[in-house]
Amino acid sequence: MPTKHTIVALVENKPGVLNRMASLFRRRGFNIESIAVGLSETPDLSRVTIVVDGATTMVEQVRKQLAKVIDVVRVSDISDTDLVARELALIKVKASSVTRSEIMQIVDIFRANIIDVGTDSVTVEVTGDEDKINSLFNLLRGFGIRELARTGRIAMTRGGSNSLREKEAPKTHTRKPKT
Amino acid sequence: MKMTGAQIICESLVREGVDIVFGILGGAVLPFYDTLPQFPQLHHILVRHEQGAAHAADGYARATGKVGVCFATSGPGATNLVTGIANAYLDSAPMVAITGQVARPFIGKDAFQEVDITGITLPITKHNYLVLEASSLAKTVKEAFYLARTGRPGPILIDVPRDVFIEEAEFHYPSKIDLPSYKPTLEGHPAQIKKAVKLIDEAQRPVIIAGRGVSISGAYTELKQLVETAQIPMVTTLLGIGSFPESHILNFGMLGMHGMAYANMAVDAADVIIAIGMRFDDRATGRVSGFAPNARIIHIDIDPAEIGKNVRVDVPIVGDVKAVLKELNKLVAPTERIKWVQQLEDWRKEHPITEDSHSAGLLPQYIVHQIYQMTKGDATIVTGVGQHQMWAAQHYWYDKPNRFISSGGLGTMGFGLPAAIGAKIGCPDSTVWLIDGDGSFQMTIQELATIAQENVAVKIAIFNNGYLGMVRQWQELFYGKRYVATSLTCPDYVKIAEGYCIPGVRVTRREEVIPAIAQAMAASGPFLIDFLVEPEENVFPMVPPGASLIEFIERPRNMVKALSDSAKLPVSNI
Ligand SMILES: Cc1ncc(C[n+]2csc(CCOP(=O)(O)OP(=O)(O)O)c2C)c(N)n1
Ligand SMILES: [Mg+2]
Numbered sequence: 001m002p003t004k005h006t007i008v009a010l011v012e013n014k015p016g017v018l019n020r021m022a023s024l025f026r027r028r029g030f031n032i033e034s035i036a037v038g039l040s041e042t043p044d045l046s047r048v049t050i051v052v053d054g055a056t057t058m059v060e061q062v063r064k065q066l067a068k069v070i071d072v073v074r075v076s077d078i079s080d081t082d083l084v085a086r087e088l089a090l091i092k093v094k095a096s097s098v099t100r101s102e103i104m105q106i107v108d109i110f111r112a113n114i115i116d117v118g119t120d121s122v123t124v125e126v127t128g129d130e131d132k133i134n135s136l137f138n139l140l141r142g143f144g145i146r147e148l149a150r151t152g153r154i155a156m157t158r159g160g161s162n163s164l165r166e167k168e169a170p171k172t173h174t175r176k177p178k179t
Numbered sequence: 180m181k182m183t184g185a186q187i188i189c190e191s192l193v194r195e196g197v198d199i200v201f202g203i204l205g206g207a208v209l210p211f212y213d214t215l216p217q218f219p220q221l222h223h224i225l226v227r228h229e230q231g232a233a234h235a236a237d238g239y240a241r242a243t244g245k246v247g248v249c250f251a252t253s254g255p256g257a258t259n260l261v262t263g264i265a266n267a268y269l270d271s272a273p274m275v276a277i278t279g280q281v282a283r284p285f286i287g288k289d290a291f292q293e294v295d296i297t298g299i300t301l302p303i304t305k306h307n308y309l310v311l312e313a314s315s316l317a318k319t320v321k322e323a324f325y326l327a328r329t330g331r332p333g334p335i336l337i338d339v340p341r342d343v344f345i346e347e348a349e350f351h352y353p354s355k356i357d358l359p360s361y362k363p364t365l366e367g368h369p370a371q372i373k374k375a376v377k378l379i380d381e382a383q384r385p386v387i388i389a390g391r392g393v394s395i396s397g398a399y400t401e402l403k404q405l406v407e408t409a410q411i412p413m414v415t416t417l418l419g420i421g422s423f424p425e426s427h428i429l430n431f432g433m434l435g436m437h438g439m440a441y442a443n444m445a446v447d448a449a450d451v452i453i454a455i456g457m458r459f460d461d462r463a464t465g466r467v468s469g470f471a472p473n474a475r476i477i478h479i480d481i482d483p484a485e486i487g488k489n490v491r492v493d494v495p496i497v498g499d500v501k502a503v504l505k506e507l508n509k510l511v512a513p514t515e516r517i518k519w520v521q522q523l524e525d526w527r528k529e530h531p532i533t534e535d536s537h538s539a540g541l542l543p544q545y546i547v548h549q550i551y552q553m554t555k556g557d558a559t560i561v562t563g564v565g566q567h568q569m570w571a572a573q574h575y576w577y578d579k580p581n582r583f584i585s586s587g588g589l590g591t592m593g594f595g596l597p598a599a600i601g602a603k604i605g606c607p608d609s610t611v612w613l614i615d616g617d618g619s620f621q622m623t624i625q626e627l628a629t630i631a632q633e634n635v636a637v638k639i640a641i642f643n644n645g646y647l648g649m650v651r652q653w654q655e656l657f658y659g660k661r662y663v664a665t666s667l668t669c670p671d672y673v674k675i676a677e678g679y680c681i682p683g684v685r686v687t688r689r690e691e692v693i694p695a696i697a698q699a700m701a702a703s704g705p706f707l708i709d710f711l712v713e714p715e716e717n718v719f720p721m722v723p724p725g726a727s728l729i730e731f732i733e734r735p736r737n738m739v740k741a742l743s744d745s746a747k748l749p750v751s752n753i
Contacts, residue, residue, distance in 0.1 A: 012360065016297070016309075023301045057487065064484035070306040070326065073360040 233263020392456015
C-alpha cells in the first residue's frame with residue numbers, strides 16, 4: 001500500500017551531490033513528492049528531507065540506493081518514528097479593500113502571518129504540516145491565488161536524539177569486531 | 180616535492196601498482212601523454228577506439244582481479260568510453276577511467292570537444308570526479324582506486340581539465356583513505372548467519388546459486404567447503420561460471436534463459452535457495468513470480484541495495500561473500516542428501532545438453548568442445564554477445580575462476596576482442612581464446628590493429644553464421660521466422676586478418692576443426708580462425724522471454740544428439 005515516507009539524509013556539501021540524488025530518482029523511477037535541502041548542524045554536511053509516496057519495498061530501495069551514493073553520509077527513513085515535520089508556504093492572494101479583512105481573519109485563525117501588502121494583494125506566510133497548509137490554501141482560493149511557493153517538508157525525530165546520528169540507520173549493519 | 184598534475188597522476192598510478200594502461204590521446208590529454216615517458220613503469224597500449232580501451236581495461240581487470248585503467252581525451256574520446264564504462268558497471272568490474280577535459284576557463288562554455296562526461300557517466304559509475312586543482316589529484320586517484328576495488332567493485336571516472344595537468348602542486352600521496360560515507364559491510368550479521376544455518380540444516384532440497392561475487396571475493400575454497408560439507412547441489416549464473424569447478428559432481432551448471440534444463444529444474448524444485456554474490460538478473464530468474472516457487476531464499480551479497488530488489492528474500496546477509504561463507508562453514512552441519520542429489524543426476528541424464536543431429540554442417544557446439552579438449556579445459560575464454568556466447572558458456576567446462584570472461588549485465592556486442600586483449604596482456608602466461616560472433620566481432624574489429632601492434636597472442640575463433648544469430652533465433656521462434664535485418668554479409672575475415680599481418684585459416688568442415696585449432700595453438704602470436712558454422716543452429720534449452728525457468732524449451736526430440744558429459748576432463752584441484 002502506498003504511503004508517504006519521510007527520508008532524511010546527510011550529504012557532503014559538494015557540487016553535484018543533488019544531481020547525483022536526482023539522477024538516481026529519475027533513473028529508478030522513484031516519484032519524489034518533495035525534496036528540501038539546506039545546511040545541517042555539521043559545517044560540511046547538508047541535510048536533505050525527501051518525501052516519497054510509494055510502497056514500502058520501493059521506499060526501502062530509495063533508501064538503499066541513496067545510501068550507495070558515495071557523497072551521501074547517512075540516510076534514514078524516519079516515517080515510523082515519532083517525528084515533527086514542518087513546511088513553509090508563501091501564498092500571494094488577491095485582496096481588495098473589501099476582502100482584505102476577511103483574509104486577515106482567516107490568516108489569524110491559522111496563526112499565519114501577512115508579510116507583504118500590495119495595492120490589490122497580500123502575501124501570507126504559513127508554517128505547519130501539509131494538511132494545515134492545504135486547508136489554508138483551500139480557504140484562500142476563493143479570493144484568487146496569484147502565486148504559491150512551498151518549501152517541501154523538513155522533519156526530525158522528537159526527543160533528544162539525532163534523527164540521523166544515534167538511532168537507526170547506519171547505512172548498513174555495523175561491522176562486528178573479530179574475536 | 181612539486182610536480183605537475185600529469186606527473187602527480189602518473190606517480191599515483193605507479194603507487195597503486197598500475198603497469199598497464201589502455202587509451203587514445205587527443206588535445207586535452209596531450210600534456211598528460213607528454214609526461215608518460217618519464218614513467219617507464221606505465222606501459223601504454225594504444226587502442227583504435229576508446230570503447231576498446233574501456234573493454235580492454237575491463238578484460239584486464241576480470242582476468243587479473245586488479246583495477247583496469249583507461250585514458251581518453253575530452254569530448255568524443257570520453258563519450259566513446261561510455262559503453263565500456265556501463266559494461267564494467269553492470270558486471271561490477273573494477274576500473275579507473277581518466278579523461279581529459281577542456282581547460283578550466285572554458286568549462287561550461289561549450290568549448291571545442293567539451294562534454295559533461297561526469298554528468299553523462301553519473302548513472303554508470305560507482306563514483307566520478309571532476310578535479311579542479313592539481314593539489315587534489317593524488318587524493319582523488321587514491322580514493323578512485325580504493326572505491327573501484329573495494330565493496331562491490333565498479334568503474335570510477337576522473338575528469339581532468341587540460342590546465343590541471345599542467346598546474347604544479349606539492350605531491351603528497353595520502354597513506355589513509357578518509358571516506359566517512361563509504362564503509363562497506365564485510366562481516367555478516369551473526370544472527371542472520373544463524374538463521375541461514377538453520378534453514379540450510381533443515382532443507383530437504385537446497386540449491387546454491389553462485390554469482391560473480393564469489394570470484395570477486397575469492398571465495399572458492401569457502402564455497403567448495405560449504406557445497407561438500409552440506410552436500411548442496413549448486414548452479415551458477417552466467418558470470419558465476421568458474422566460481423566452482425564445473426566438472427565437480429555437485430555442479431549442475433548454469434541456470435537461466437539458456438541455462439541447463441537440470442539447473443533450472445533444480446532451482447524450481449528447491450526448498451531453500453542460497454544465493455551467493457548474485458543479483459537475480461531477469462535473464463537468470465526468468466519470470467520472477469515463477470522463480471523458485473517453493474523455496475525460502477537466503478541472499479548473501481555485499482551490496483545491501485541488491486537485497487530484496489528483484490526477489491523477496493527470507494534471510495538477507497549483507498557482507499563479503501568470503502567472510503560470510505567462512506562463518507557459515509563453522510556452523511553448517513555435515514549432511515547427506517543422497518536422494519536429492521540423485522534426483523538432479525537423473526534430470527541431468529534425462530536432459531543432456533545437445534546438438535542438432537540432423538545437421539551435416541559445422542556445428543558450433545562441436546567447435547567449443549574441441550577447443551575445450553585441446554586446451555585441456557585450461558584456457559581463458561572471452562566472448563562476444565549472442566549464440567556463440569551461450570555455446571561458449573554451455574560447452575566448455577570451466578574449472579577455474581576468471582576463465583570465462585563475458586559481458587553479462589549489459590550484453591555488449593564488441594566486448595570480446597578488446598576484452599581478450601586486456602585478458603591476455605594481464606595474464607601473459609595464460610592461453611586466451613576469443614570465441615566471437617561475426618556480428619559482435621565487426622563491432623570492434625579495428626582492435627586487430629592493437630593486437631598486431633602489441634603482438635598480443637590471442638587466438639580468435641569467429642563463429643561465422645552470417646547472422647545476428649541470437650536475434651535471428653528469436654525471430655525464428657517468436658516472430659514467425661521473419662528474418663528482418665539479421666542477415667549479415669560478412670567480409671573475408673582471413674583476408675582482413677592478413678591485412679593486419681595476423682595469420683588465419685577458414686574452416687568449413689568438421690575434419691578441419693582440430694587441425695585448425697592445433698595450428699592456432701602452435702602459432703607463437705595471434706591467430707584467427709573463421710569457422711563457417713551452420714547458419715541456423717539454435718541455442719537450447721531456452722526459457723522464452725516472460726516464462727518461468729521451468730518452462731524451458733528443448734531441442735525437438737527427433738533432432739537431439741546428446742553430448743556426453745563423459746567428455747569432461749577429470750576434476751582439477753583449485
Ligand atoms: C551493441 C549491441 N547491439 C545490439 C545487441 C542486440 N543483440 C544481441 S545478440 C545479437 C546478435 C549477435 O550476433 P553475432 O555476434 O553474430 O553472434 P551470434 O548470435 O550469431 O552467435 C544482437 C544484435 C547487443 N547485444 N549489443
Ligand atoms: Mg553471428
